[in-house]
Amino acid sequence: MTTHHLIVAMSPADHGLRSQLSRTASALGASVAFLQLGSPTLGTELTRLAEAGAERIVLVAVTTSRLSPGVSWLRRIADAWWREHGDRPPQLATAQRLFRSLDELEVLWTEATQRATPVRGTGPGLQSEAWEQVPRHRHQVLVCRGPRCTAAGAERSTEALVMELMRHELGDDDVLITHTGCQFPCNHAPVMSVQPDDVWYGKVDPDTAREIVDTHLRTGVPTGNQLSRTRAR
Ligand code: FES
Numbered sequence: 001m002t003t004h005h006l007i008v009a010m011s012p013a014d015h016g017l018r019s020q021l022s023r024t025a026s027a028l029g030a031s032v033a034f035l036q037l038g039s040p041t042l043g044t045e046l047t048r049l050a051e052a053g054a055e056r057i058v059l060v061a062v063t064t065s066r067l068s069p070g071v072s073w074l075r076r077i078a079d080a081w082w083r084e085h086g087d088r089p090p091q092l093a094t095a096q097r098l099f100r101s102l103d104e105l106e107v108l109w110t111e112a113t114q115r116a117t118p119v120r121g122t123g124p125g126l127q128s129e130a131w132e133q134v135p136r137h138r139h140q141v142l143v144c145r146g147p148r149c150t151a152a153g154a155e156r157s158t159e160a161l162v163m164e165l166m167r168h169e170l171g172d173d174d175v176l177i178t179h180t181g182c183q184f185p186c187n188h189a190p191v192m193s194v195q196p197d198d199v200w201y202g203k204v205d206p207d208t209a210r211e212i213v214d215t216h217l218r219t220g221v222p223t224g225n226q227l228s229r230t231r232a233r
Contacts, residue, residue, distance in 0.1 A: 001055045001056050001091075002053060002054055002055045002056070003054070003055070003056040003057070003058060004030075004031070004049050004054040004056070004057050004058070005028065005029065005030035005031075005057075005058050005060065005113060006030060006031055006032070006033055006045060006046070006049070006057055006058065006059050006060070007021060007024065007025050007028075007030050007031070007032050007033075007060050007062055007105070008032075008033050008034070008035055008042055008059050008060065008061050008062070008074055009021055009032065009033070009034045009035065009038060009062060009063065010035045010036070010061050010062065010063040010065075010068040010069060010073070010074065010098065011035075011036065011063045011064075011065035011067055011068035011069070012036045012037045012065075012067075012145050012179045013063075013064065013065040013067070013145075013150070013154075013155040014034065014038065014062075014063055014064065014065065014068075015034055015037050015038030016150050016151075016155075017064060017102075018032075018038065020102055021062075021102070024102045024105065024106060027106070028106065028109055030060070031045060031049070032045075033045035033046070035061075035069070035073070035074060035077065036179070037145065037179065042059075042074075042077055042078070042081070043077070043081050046078070046081050046085070046092075047081075047085070049090070050085060050089060050090050054090050055090050055091065056090055056091040056092075056093070057090050057091070057092050057093075058092075058093050058094070058095070058113050058116045059074060059078060059092065059093070059094045059095065059116075059119075060094075060095040060099065060105065060109075060112060060113065060116075061074045061094070061095065061097075061098045061099065062098070062099040062100075062101075062102065062105050063098065063099075063100065064100065064101065065155060065159075066159055067155075067158060067159060067162055068098065070098060071094060071095075071096065071097065071098050074094055075094055075119055078092050078094065078119045079119050079120075082119055082120070091118065092118070092119040093116035093117055093118045093119060094116055094117055094119060095112040095113060095115070095116050096112070096115060096116070096117055097112065099112075135172045135173060135176060136173045137172060137173060137174060137175060137176045138174055138175065138217075139174070139175045139176070139194055139195065139196075139197070139216075139217055140175070140176040140177075140178055140194075140195045140196070141161065141175060141176070141177050141178070141192055141193070141194055141195075141212075141217070142178050142180050142183065142192065142193045142194075142195060143157075143158050143161070143177060143178065143179050143180065143192050144180055144181075144182065144183045144189070144190060144191040144192065144193075145179045145180060145181065146180070146181050146182030146183065146186065146189075147182065148182070148186040148187075148189040149182075149183075149186070149189040149190040149191055151189070152189035152190045153190055153205065154189070154190040154204075156205075156206050157190050157192070157204045157205060157206055157208070157209045158177070158179075158209070159206070160206035160207075160209040160210050161177070161192075161209040161210070161212065161213060162177065164209065164210045164213040164214065165177075165213055165217070168213065168214075168218060170213070170217065170218070174217070175217050183200075185200065185202060185227055188202025188203055188227055189202070189203075190202075190203070190204045190205075191204065191227075192204050192209070192212065194212070194216055194217070194222070197216075197222065199216065199222045199226055200226060200227040200229070201223075201225045201226060201227065202225060202226075202227045203225060204225065208223075208225050211223050211224075211225075
């Protein structure tokens with residue numbers, strides 16, 4: 001049986017690690033896919049490998065972000081692909097743990113891939129009722145994960161934002177966090193905007209992110225650091 005190994009980068013932040021991921025994958029005889037934002041996507045890479053004749057594919061999750069979803073998410077997406085892939089999909093399996101660094105991944109690679117757990121298309125898939133409706137929410141924060149904002153520290157700012165929301169027990173019913181591509185005012189990176197208030201913030205470091213939560217998202221009053229806007233002609 002031909003087995004292929006696939007390293008799956010799990011968080012929106014991980015597409016910034018593309019070159020390191022490629023080096024590690026090459027050293028381990030694997031390929032790389034991205035669960036979010038980056039390409040190739042997991043589905044695209046699974047389809048490519050299946051069409052190339054892979055009979056078994058072992059998925060190994062890795063991230064450097066504290067905001068990454070867990071391995072259960074990888075299994076859900078893989079499970080959905082398996083169900084939808086036609087008559088004879090390759091066998092899929094996932095390593096049981098999420099690796100937090102590429103060094104750790106390399107050290108524990110053999111053990112992790114040997115103990116991978118099969119995915120058989122019998123999991124809950126992607127049909128959860130919780131995902132039928134648009135969530136109720138007061139605010140939506142659009143976090144720019146474009147190239148300039150990512151380079152300027154969007155990941156740390158986003159972590160601070162999420163931790164502060166959790167500290168105040170604000171969930172998706174209060175504030176939805178949505179990662180985006182470039183929002184355009186790149187010179188003010190990292191950029192976040194708060195909707196539906198249409199308030200834009202620039203130079204959002206972790207302290208500013210916490211202030212956005214403490215002031216704008218809790219009391220409805222925008223803070224400093226707002227970006228001025230071009231007047232309409
Ligand atoms: S990359 Fe964030 S505004 Fe352009």
